[in-house]
Amino acid sequence: MTTSERRYHGLDIGGSKIELVSYAEGDELRELHRERIATPGADFAEFVQAIQGLIARADKAVxxxxxxxxxxxxxxxxxxxxxxxxxxxxxxxxxxxSSLQEALQRPVAIGNDCQCFALxxxxxGAAAGLPTMFGAILGTGAGGGYCVEGRLMRGWNGLAGEWGHWPVPAALLSAYGLPLLSCPCGREGCLERYVSGPGMSQLHRQLGGGDETPLSIVAHAQAGSATAGKTLEVHADLLGQALASLVLALDPHAIVLGGGLSQLAHLYEKLPGAVQRHLxxxxxxxxxxxxxxxxxxxxxxAALLARQQLSDQQP
Incomplete structure (x- = not known):
């Protein structure tokens, strides 16, 4: 098989579904096959068996x-x-x-879902052709990935891009009267507890609002709610400080937002100024x-990560 004929499978594994897409390599990846199944979330042997079945069917399809x-x-x-x-x-x-490599009888490139988004x-994608970029996920959590010349930078621990577990500065928590929230990672005050989708809802409750989704908070702010407007202001400032820290640490040529909050149009209007205030x-x-x-x-x-791993292994 020549380089131009190479095939790649990419799997995106989430809490509720697994999506496999197969590609042929060319100037751009060309989709050949797609399948989606529910994630077997409780039993590991069942999970591995499900991945085996997906890959076997995809190999046959391509x-x-x-x-x-x-x-x-x-x-x-x-x-x-x-x-x-x-x-x-x-x-x-x-x-x-190691379990998946043994079951699939081939090397497997694995990254977290945020790193795959960035790549x-x-x-x-949105940052095509730029020397560097940072992909910042704002969904149920906050994570990301950093790419240089179109290549994902993994780091010593494979953690490059985990900005959601940077701490919120104590001065900002104090300025807005916010509590120090515990994070499932075991630490306190992690950014994702405040700037993710659930984080925005938590901010709204702390600032005197009800139990609302980000979309509802935006709608109420547009309708004139002072509390919802304050929530968006505080959220943008916290997020602006976080992204300013990314700029100071990595100086990317662009930041691409992902996750559910990336669909909120006001972020693209408010964030440039919010970031600038912290630089x-x-x-x-x-x-x-x-x-x-x-x-x-x-x-x-994920498919691009497999291609990157292959190129890293070639002399």
């Missing part, structure tokens, strides 16, 4: 034993190789990578962009 990339929720412990903090209970504490937006004079806020692929980019990013 006529090749394709290279495989997988986007997983959570992180992999660098010392033990075990999966941590996953929203798929069957995976927590398991040796997912997809860096190659052919020193002379530092510029990079473009803050909506995603091209969004949630559909997870499987595509």
């Amino acid at each position: 006529g090749a034993r394709a290279l495989t990339g997988i986007g997983l929720p959570g992180i992999i412990d660098s010392a033990s190789g075990r999966q941590l903090s996953s929203n798929v209970p069957a995976l927590n504490g398991r040796l997912v990578v 997809s937006e860096a190659q052919g 020193f004079a002379g530092a510029r806020t990079p473009p803050i962009l909506p995603p091209r692929f969004g949630d559909a980019g997870g499987a595509r990013g």
Whole structure:
């Protein structure tokens, strides 16, 4: 099989569904096959068997034993190789990578779902052609990935991009009268507890509002609600500070938003100014962009990760 004929499978694994998309390599990845199943979330053996079935059917559909990339929720412990903090209970504490490589009888490239999102937006997505980019997920949590020249940077622990677990500055918590919230990661004050989708809803409750979704909060703010307007103001300031820290640490040429909050139009209007307020004079806020692929980019990013792993292994 020549390079131009290579096939890739990308799997995006979530708490409720697994999506597999198969691609042929060319100037851009060309979709050949797609299948979606419910995630077997409780039993690990059932989970592995489901992945085996997906890959077997995909291999048959594309006529090749394709290279495989997988986007997983959570992180992999660098010392033990075990999966941590996953929203798929069957995976927590398991040796997912080695188990899947044994079951599939091939190398498997694995990154978290946020890293796969970033890679997809860096190659052919909203940040295509830029020297560097950061993909910032704002969904049920807050995570991301950093790409240089279209390549995902993983880091020593494979954690590059985990900005959601940076702490909110104490001065901002004090300024807005916000409590120090515990995070499932085991620490307190992590950004994702305040700037994610559930984080925005939590902010709204803390500021005197009811139990509302981000879409509802935006709608009420547009209708003139002072409390909802305050929630959006505080949320934008906290998020602006976080993204300003990303600019100071990585200086990306663009920040691409992903996850459910990336669909909120006001963020693209408010965030550039909110970021700029937290930067020193002379530092510029990079473009803050909506995603091209969004949630559909997870499987595509996983396939691109498999391609990147292959190129890393070649002399």
